[in-house]
Amino acid sequence: MGDGGSITPRIGTMKTLLGLIAGAGASYVIYKLISGGSLRRYKKSGRHAVAASKDNDDNSVRPDSLLAKVSGLEVVCPPKSDDSYDLIQQSAGDLEPHHLKLLLTSLKNSNSTPCKCRLLVTLGNAAAFTVNQNVIRECDGIAVIGGFLSDSAQEVKVQALNVLNNLCVNTQNQEELKVYVPQVLELIEMSSVNSDLQLGALRLLTNLSVTDKHHHMLKDSVTLLLSLLVVGNASLQVQTLKVLVNLSSNPDIMDDIVQAQAPASVMLLFDVQTASPVLLRLLTFAGNLQAWRPSAQVAKELRLKHDCLFRVMLDESSELNRRLVDLLSHPDREIQGQVARILT
Secondary structure (H helix, E strand, C coil): CCCCCCCCCCCHHHHHHHHHHHCCCCCCCCCCCCCCCCCCCCCCCCCCCCCCCCCECCCCECCCCCCCCCCEEEEECCCCECCECCEEEEEHHHCCHHHHHHHHHHHHHCCCHHHHHHHHHHHHHHCCCHHHHHHHHHCCHHHHHHHHHHCCCHHHHHHHHHHHHHHCCCHHHHHHHHHHHHHHHHHHHHCCCCCHHHHHHHHHHHHHCCCHHHHHHCHHHHHHHHHHHHHCCHHHHHHHHHHHHHHHCCHHHHHHHHHCECCHHHHHHCCCCCCHHHHHHHHHHHHHHHCCCCCHHHHHHHCCCCCEHHHHHHCCCCCHHHHHHHHCCCCCHHHHHHHHHHHC
């Protein structure tokens, strides 16, 4: 089925956790290489689809620093002599192709986890610019960076995901990035719940699913995403819902989405106690689902699947309408408006 085929994610290590709850219904800089081999770091101060945000701190990526606030960084230049490298200071947007090639070569040759992380953060800052996104692709950098999704260190995987996430806003890059969808889904499934690794992987899937071109590769992951929704914290729930909203904006895969296995406890999120950013996206997801109209025969067949999303959220027996009515008195007017649109 298309490139990449159908993906059926395993729930894996989350099954035990789900069983317990189901009943409850930068800019960094590249290091200066000096003759003694020591390193110095320089640090400068209807239907809707949504795009991902980017996060960064000293070890991960913040929303306002990769795309919005890429500051200066030191770049290793080609050596002027056999025993030293010159360093220049310039904006990440001014990097030349040979600088990016050198960064990628340094990354391939690095055996140090901290060095790999810093190189990846530097590449992530550079990848905030379209021209650099193209150069990295043309230098086979996507394959180099994607290879670090298999690194033994979790922090390296996180930073690799952050770079790929920036590269993913480029539609040409998405053609190369789609091959990593099965591996990214596996990282989500096998990682600790609420980990930076899960969040980074979900951000990448969000950007990859902004258009419907690759939705066929993600339609079988809905069960996994719904499972994350009921076990995750608010940050994970928001990121998970961004993917679900994107997928549910595509009527061509709605038949697959409504058949996905869904924990009954997802209904508990339609509550005034749910964080507003989560509830707003959950309501958008619910609105996208309700815009789908099955034939009488399809609805009859879906009612035979007792734990599918259709039964949980769309069937006449669902608690959704009652919970939506209760939310009409929510103190957030935007939430009130979303609820009113669904009920209309």
